[in-house]
């Protein structure tokens with residue numbers, strides 16, 4: 295392991311083999327290697343083609359409804375009595391979360407590669423819905439793998455996927471959550487590799503996925519940068535986002551990485567508390583290892599077995615994290631912290647009552663961090679929070695906790 | 701010469717093909733794994749592929765996934781697997797043992813510690829399913845200083861050019877994955893294996909083993925006609941699944957129970 299070097303203004307990555315420092319890379323069975331090479335070549339070709347990006351931008355504007363607003367949460371800022379808080383409203387996107395930015399981009403890739411069948415893994419169901427949505431729009435067959443525990447806690451999204459014509463495949467191996475859904479999607483891909491495009495839903499997986507998902511999600515940070523300059527005349531002081539696999543976070547962070555005055559904070563799922571071991575916070579507690587095609591920080595035991603995770607939010611309930619976040623942590627360009635389930639629920643209720651915005655439970659982790667930190671900061675400090683998704687899908691979970699029936 | 705190479709040389713001299721069963725260490729328990737290894741040799745196995753368990757076996761189908769879950773329920777660690785090889789070596793000095801599994805347990809132990817322990821235990825080859833040659837540089841450098849062979853996979857999707865690179869990195873034998881899919885899949889197509897093998901044969905002097913989807917004596921014999929080695933995994937694990945953890949089986953009982961291997965041996969030799 296090489297000692298992390300300070301950033302010194304330069305930032306680029308990954309290298310041509312998909313490495314972000316010691317992280318990332320391609321760790322899959324041989325059957326998938328040629329498919330990843332093919333995807334890598336195709337993406338390199340399209341990335342250099344202005345028409346590809348014109349089509350992407352067109353879809354984002356007319357189908358997704360971008361740009362998403364940057365909203366000054368005045369009442370919340372006043373109530374917390376510290377920093378000024380701006381919310382990047384990814385919850386207003388078509389399908390209700392940032393996930394669709396990525397599926398629009400990957401759908402264009404699938405189309406360009408002539409694939410007729412889409413597969414995806416999902417935790418909260420937001421990526422599953424976003425995949426089913428683009429598949430419906432292109433008239434492609436779509437299969438979404440989802441852990442049976444997540445199927446229970448995200449029932450509204452399961453129904454949405456079915457309405458959209460997707461086949462939702464319940465996965466009952468291992469911990470029955472996102473990690474196991476991804477295992478099953480990788481098995482499907484190896485079996486149907488000729489006609490199938492695998493839309494990975496976050497900045498994890500083998501190269502080139504962490505790079506291309508980041509590129510598609512970076513629209514969030516590019517817009518936020520412009521909007522912030524326009525609204526406040528300057529760059530923000532702090533960016534904050536929740537981190538599951540890390541796609542909404544990297545989407546906001548990436549365009550700001552060279553701006554060294556901007557502090558970057560990722561919030562992981564602290565579950566019942568980091569000290570209990572029942573959480574999903576690999577960057578806070580894990581060590582480097584290899585899972586799902588890349589080297590990154592992982593939650594594993596002393597024998598290298600992946601540990602069961604716990605989070606109130608299905609979308610953060612994952613033992614790994616995108617390799618670029620692992621690198622940003624080691625470079626000390628970003629800091630990663632965690633909040634508990636209880637703090638998350640409090641934040642969920644707080645934002646709902648304070649601003650009339652019901653956030654996803656994933657997103658509520660970032661809000662919980664803001665509630666703790668904003669009061670300590672001066673009133674000229676600007677925080678941008680990635681409001682990654684809306685909370686409609688979480689009504690059952692929250693009602694259950696409150697002992698209510700929906 | 702490595703134990704694997706001399707094994708293939710002897711087989712070639714007698715006009716036979718290698719039979720390579722795969723089993724997951726710790727399924728149903730680690731004591732039975734050791735007895736099963738001896739029973740496999742008694743039933744005609746030439747090389748044993750010993751799987752070390754990992755929670756997330758993404759190249760495996762349901763049969764091996766369940767075997768891994770049973771092994772992990774017994775807390776079988778990579779260290780336990782290496783201990784089992786040591787104990788096997790005390791009674792068997794000839795049959796090569798190839799460790800097969802996923803990278804994370806090896807990363808966790810550390811490459812140097814792993815290779816040292818494997819060599820000490822009498823391991824002959826290692827095959828890390830989720831580590832293609834592109835990512836194997838650091839581990840291979842260490843392995844190359846030992847007596848251990850490093851085996852890589854070739855798949856139906858592999859191009860000729862890539863196959864040449866993979867073969868150049870391999871020693872002992874190369875493992876051809878017979879189909880697009882996971883272990884235990886049901887769609888083995890002998891004709892496509894034949895034409896792909898013809899494509900890859902010219903790339904290497906190394907023996908080529910074929911695995912994935914070989915279920916019975918008949919398919920073993922068909923593969924033996926066109927390859928140097930036949931690898932059987934899920935079909936054997938299906939039999940092992942019937943065994944009970946914590947039961948002291950005799951080697952003779954186990955030989956009976958996995959007579960499938962014997963049947964394959966006979967079909968391959970005639």
Ligand SMILES: Cc1ncc(COP(=O)(O)O)c(C=O)c1O
Pocket residue numbers: 391392393417418419420421495496497536537538539540541542543608609610654656657682683684
């Ligand atoms: C609204 C929302 N935010 C965040 C996440 C976490 O994913 P990521 O870390 O890739 O943004 C999810 C995942 O399902 C989500 O639905």
